[in-house]
Amino acid sequence: MVVTTQAVEIPTELAGRTAAFETSDVRPQVSGVIRARLFEEGALVRQGQTLYQIDxxxxxxxxxxxxxxxxxxxxxxxxxxxxxxxxxxxxxxxxxxxxxxxxxxxxxxxxxxxxxxxxxxxxxxxxxxxxTRVPAPISGRIGRSLVTTGGLVTASQANALTTIQRLDPMFVDIQQSSSALLDLRQRVGGGQGKIPGAAQVALLLEDGSRYAYTGTLQFAEPMVDQNTGTVTLRARFPNPQGLLLPGMYVRARIVQSAVPNGILVPQTAVARDAQGNGTVF
CATH class of the missing domain: 1.10.287.470 (Helix hairpin bin)
Structure with missing residues (x-):
């Protein structure tokens, strides 16, 4: 067996939740009685399309x-x-x-x-x-109507009339512990690896199947959640078939670092002692 050095990617698997690319709660800007609902619930709507007609x-x-x-x-x-x-x-x-x-x-x-x-x-x-004509603020898939014809609405009311979500592309918000992120940065700073220029993200769905499209890591929040001790990473995925829906639990596989001179050997060639130390033979 010939052993050579090569760049070795170090993947990390983390839990995450899907989120809509854009979300808009539709509210009236004037008060009055709803005379007509001009959309079909669950349908795709265009930005500027009239959704409700107020008297x-x-x-x-x-x-x-x-x-x-x-x-x-x-x-x-x-x-x-x-x-x-x-x-x-x-x-x-x-x-x-x-x-x-x-x-x-x-x-x-x-x-x-x-x-x-x-x-x-x-x-x-x-x-x-x-x-008096309530338009769609964004293009996307509209949810159920929370007000019926004949209902009274008021300007700047707290309750939305309906919600529109843009589902292509989709965001996946991934949680990584601050200790793991700190360890990664220390290893990279110590010369034990490097951060890839554009991290690609693979997605595992709730049923264990792999999502057909690869996403791209967009950014990491510059703060740690005090309640959970985690940092949120956001990835962006194409969603042309609408398979991903907001709120789905997923697992993301990310290559966050790479060892430039790593050594790979077959798993069967590694033996371990009682302390867990590996030996290649």
């Missing part, structure tokens, strides 16, 4: 009133501006007092400001009217 009648009336107030302000300003324009040459000829012209000019500026205020009110009314 718009009150907001339509408010927008119409705001538009009428704007038109009235514009009419008042037109009259005030015309009066100020007529007073200006008269004040220059001293046919009227300068105070009369100053008052007319001030009223003209006030009515111009009133137009700006009413335009802002019109825009706010239009925004609220648009909010």
């Amino acid at each position: 718009p009648s009150v907001y339509q009336a408010t927008a119409a009133q705001a538009a009428a107030n704007l038109a009235s302000a514009q009419a008042v300003h037109a009259a005030a501006a015309a009066k100020a324009a007529r007073y200006r040459p008269l004040a220059q000829m001293q046919a009227i007092s300068k105070q009369d012209y100053t008052d007319a000019a001030a009223i003209s500026r006030q009515t111009a400001a009133a137009i700006a205020q009413n335009r802002a009110i019109v825009e706010a009314a239009r925004i609220n009217l648009r909010f």
Whole structure:
């Protein structure tokens, strides 16, 4: 048997949980009664797709009133501006007092400001009217509806109307003990190995089968959970068939380090003594 040195990867198997790539709780931004639910529960929805229709009648009336107030302000300003324009040459000829012209000019500026205020009110009314159509914030698979047609919803309510999750790709949050991570970093720092440039992650599902796609380690949190003494590592996996669902228990096999000059021998060529020390023969 010829023994040679080669780079030897050191894998680690850790427990983890799957998590959605994106999650959005859908909430209303205005208050009102739900008139229609415009999606099928469990279906794929697109970003911007209308999910619920809130009764718009009150907001339509408010927008119409705001538009009428704007038109009235514009009419008042037109009259005030015309009066100020007529007073200006008269004040220059001293046919009227300068105070009369100053008052007319001030009223003209006030009515111009009133137009700006009413335009802002019109825009706010239009925004609220648009909010009566509740859109999907993200694309993904939508869950069950937690409100029915005829239900009353309020702006910024705590309870979500429904939840949308993007399931391709998927995250896997992996827990590693801080002691194991510290040991790894000490070994790497001591020259006993090196960290691969882009760590690949293999996944074992709950039934023991291996997931068909390989993931990539994204990052490790820079802090230790005080309750569990673990550090969370996050990996990203493609999920085109939708096999992975949020909350699944999995086991991740990660190559976190590699020994550049390792020696591999067949398992049958290693004998161990009573103390567990290995001997190659």
